[in-house]
Amino acid sequence: xxxxxxxxxxxxxxxxxxxxxxxxxxxxxxxxxxxxxxxxxxxxxxxxxxxxxxxxxxxxxxxxxxxxxxxxxxxxxxxxxxxxxxxxxxxxxxxxxxxxxxxxxxxxxxxxxxxx
Numbered sequence: 001x002x003x004x005x006x007x008x009x010x011x012x013x014x015x016x017x018x019x020x021x022x023x024x025x026x027x028x029x030x031x032x033x034x035x036x037x038x039x040x041x042x043x044x045x046x047x048x049x050x051x052x053x054x055x056x057x058x059x060x061x062x063x064x065x066x067x068x069x070x071x072x073x074x075x076x077x078x079x080x081x082x083x084x085x086x087x088x089x090x091x092x093x094x095x096x097x098x099x100x101x102x103x104x105x106x107x108x109x110x111x112x113x114x115x116x
């Protein structure tokens with residue numbers, strides 16, 4: 001999915017830097033200063049607490065890779081209840097064990113609905 005709309009909104013320890021223009025959902029977040037984002041263990045809970053994700057929202061670890069700049073990128077797939085949402089993926093970008101930013105595509109709570 002292409003992120004065409006650029007915005008910047010401060011929300012405490014993080015800045016929402018992009019919104020998906022089709023869904024209005026957060027597509028990219030940068031963490032401010034010395035404040036680290038979610039840990040690898042609490043990513044799903046962080047989304048529920050900070051971005052009002054549905055109680056049935058889940059992220060499951062998929063894979064990891066590192067680059068020459070010293071960044072490590074952790075990829076998570078989105079699930080609703082026990083169902084994988086195709087095309088929904090979040091990438092946590094870390095350096096020195098600190099989450100610097102995250103980006104990706106998630107399915108909207110309302111799009112999933114309660115009749116799933």
